[in-house]
Amino acid sequence: MKVAPAALGIALAASLLPTLPAAQPDAVLDAMHAELKRSMTLTLNQLDKPYFLSYMVDDEHSWSASATLGGLLSSNSSTFRVPRLRMRVGDYKFDNSNWTGANAAGPRYDLRSFPIEDGNPLVLRQYLWLATDSAFKGSLQSIARKRAALRSVTVNEALPDFAPAKPFVLMHDFIPVKFESSAWTDRTRRVSAVFNDYPMLRNSLVEFSAIDSLHRFVTNEGTEVRVQEETGGVEIQVSAQAPDGMIVRDLETFYTRDIAKMFPEEDLVKSARAISQQVLKVAAAPTGDNYTGPILFEGIAAPQLLAELLGRNLYISRKPIAAPGGNPQATATELEGRRGVRIMPEIFDVVDDPAKPWFGHEEVDEEGVPELPLALVEKGVLKDFLRTRQPVRGYDESNGRARINGSYGADTPLPTNLIVTAREKSSIADLKKKLIDLIQQRGLPYGMIVRKLDFPSSATVEEARKILSAAGGGSSKPLSIPLYAYRLYPDGREELVRGERFKGVNARSLKDILAAGDDSVTFNYLDNGAPFALLGYGSGSAEVTVVAPSVLVDDLELAKVDDEMPKLPLVPSPASEPTTTAKK
């Protein structure tokens, strides 16, 4: 499955040749090709004709289970196909996209789920036929309305609507994974039984999921992709309530691209115990105070910080054309317009390398564009952006980073394996010493160390909204809250505190990095595009790995949370009382 970078070259070369027959028979792919060809002849009166059409059909085999306190909450296995098509009418310069009405609906044909069997290929085609007809009619409406809107609004900068891309062929066979779902269901249950040892926990959950999928993608331009993609994960969540009512949470995640070899049970048990103990410690800790000064991001907190401040900002967003009076929600990303500008200290280099066989590994993006390594930051200077086939100011070519669905029919770029390296490194002990020196120079009573951020977040939507609104809007997205925050006193003593949020931290803070550690921490996560990568939200997700050293950052601000707290339950927890009559 996973090919070395050299194989990418072969695949590129192959794309110049006529389409090679697939090694493995594939009725779905054949149906996609047949309907693609037929659909390009669609025409209606003198209206715009299709110039681009892509079909994606993913076979998904998925397994999942969740448990708490030794009891199963749910267990599922399913097989389904996810079809998606993109139709563009007009031409690369001007089409039905990049405007707020880009998703005008065509006729509804009562389409149900895409067939999950290949017995009759014509039935597969029937589905694509109706979906395409509907998309074509919807696209004609979109482009007509876009033209009408342009009679009353002017556009500052006329960018083309779609970037051409060279045809790309990458065909792998599908070898189904023999996944032991019942073993994993039992394991999930057993790991969750650990929480029975911590009666003071409020909520607890262990959830595993595994997906074995076959991704197919074809375009009328000659791109043809068939790749197998596996993603497996275990998420362990706990929460506790502090004496003042504050709810504190923790989340530990394990992710892999090889679902046949998920994680050893003893690691999961260890982790469940560790976060149970930690969340109870956090609940018992004093609340922090407002703080402005240097903060050391140690361990996993460093790549988490860089995922949020850098990874999620390395693209240029394009504001869609709006109908008169409309005001599309498209905020400029924080690094926009800063190519060639120093965004980090000179000691840093950043590359995005999809070829590394890590969690973020991928050969081709959602638009069928090959993913090649990119040098994004060199000696602190921003050199490039992550791009899709949507032309943006200064760029009219994709570099293969269309990874999740964005708004108005476009995709959102995300990194694959984002690697942050420092040319000058200090030991963690030295970083702490630097932190102490700084606070002493400035007369601060203590410095702060953050060892984990709430990213991805297990917060409720209500809590996430509070954090977003507390940040007061503006162009920058608020940073996730710190889960583990410690005061570091000049004598080296550490004190855990809770209840703090970052204030006004954004991509500009990258310039305030003072020093980097000699460590290199790997952080894997699923980015779903939602604020704080909130678990369970967003449409689709992309596997991302961020590797970075610990960093000491100056001039950051932490503010004490002043939300209203829920009261403690009136009735004591059933776990804290002796068991009554119900016995197993």
Next chain:
Amino acid sequence: MLSSNIVRTLYVAALLTVSAVAFGAEDRVILTTMNDELQRNFQALKQKADPAPYFLAYEITDEVTNNVSASLGVLNATRSDHNRYLDVTVRVGDPKLDNFRRVRGERIEFTSGASVVIDDTPAALKKRMWLETDRIYRAAAERLIKIKTNQQVKAADRDQSNDFSSEESYAHWEQPAVVTFDATRWTSSVRDLSKDFLQYKDLLSSDVQVSVQSDNRYLVNSEGTKIQHGRGFARVMITASAKAKDGMDVQDFDSFEAADPKDLPSNDVIRASVKKVGAHVEALLAARTAEPFVGPAIFSGKASGVFFHEIFGHRIEGHRQKDESEGQTFTKSVGEKILPDFLSVTFDPTIKRIGGVDLNGTYEYDDEGVIARPVKAVENGVLRNFLMSRSPIDGFDHSNGHGRRQPGLEVVSRQSNLLVTSTHSVSNEKLRQMLIDETKRQNKPYGLYFEDITGGYTTTQRSGPQAFKVIPVIVYRVYADGRPDELIRGADIVGTPLASFAKILATSDKQEVFNGYCGAESGSVPVSAVSPAILISEIEIEKKDAGQDLLPLLPSPLHEGGQ
């Protein structure tokens, strides 16, 4: 409060395949755990909370669902799910005035149907019950305070009844219903049956779907009720749709229901239904569109059942009689004639089957733990009763076992099995002759025959028109001059309830069963409607909004030779 221990034979055991597990105390672990945690929370809250709760109830709904569906011989979905939902009811204040007081159509929503463990692990169950009770208690106390303030600044409600009725408590336990889903049989059946739609070349989509479900409910409350009961639901659904040249969507639907999947019809019977649905849709494509019409009509038994469910059933749901934002069509009509003398309407959740068909609206206890019983709503044309939950209304102080919900929503009064009976019934042939006679009498060229109705909707809110709309799918013109009947498409029935009832002239002597799911404030609940065909002297139809979509531009790959 009385407590009756009801020991009864387990009819569920007769209907369903029951697991071979011995009948033992360990089987009651869910109910016992629920009761222990309920007592613990109730006692503690009574001591510590202000305002204190006077009533607490827990209901757990355990749903096991299996689905398989196919289109044109190819599977398009298979799914199995097992879920348990917890609903907590906390009442603070007192039965006269509590946190469930209806305030001008305000939506009351405390419970959330929290997911609970599907393993019988007491520790996990208790923790969730404890946290949900705390959350809901706080919301309940908050609403009570608001209501009390509201009471002081607004004019008194006309209905001075209490917020909560006192009822007997019940103890009932039976083996959980276990429904066996024969995946091999149904997978090959839906594949095979759905393939028959291939011969109807103008269909755009079609589907044969089988769903087999068990629904077990566990209920305890602070009055001593402890109930465990359940049943199965199996359903075959056949649908097909197409688009006429003028852009109008046409479709037909048929279904079969049974409590046990073993009692679903044979493939031959389902195949005949596939054929009927396919032929109907093709005939509808060729049919002429309906013209606005006022005149006589016959509703088939199924169509009449839906008609009564929409225009009558929803209007006698008890809680609507005390909500000041509701239309209250019948609130003051008790003891008055609202239907012709020859018609009676009963709601009876205790009847299990009629004419060999299992009824969807059958249950033993409602979601407030009140035992199911028949309710004679209309006797010989006179309104006698409402469908009651534990929310009393003027003159009706008690529940009659019709408080129902979908997990996650608050209970309100809902329909069960609606049964229309008639003392003026004639044969179908005679009824048809009466339609022709009435058509001639009114000097109309034709009357209408409504053979099938998929569903309908009605507005009962005061702010909207007190009207209904039912959406018939198969409608024929029956000509007075003896021409053959003619299928038409796009006829929507419109009207107002009181006017329509007065115009029922006679019924047939054959009952038909409509099984379905009804959606309202408390979610989707299974119901049935059983009725003979009815003859109405005047019905109004309007043209359906057709849409203007073109047919697909390219030919179907299925029928162009598939090159």
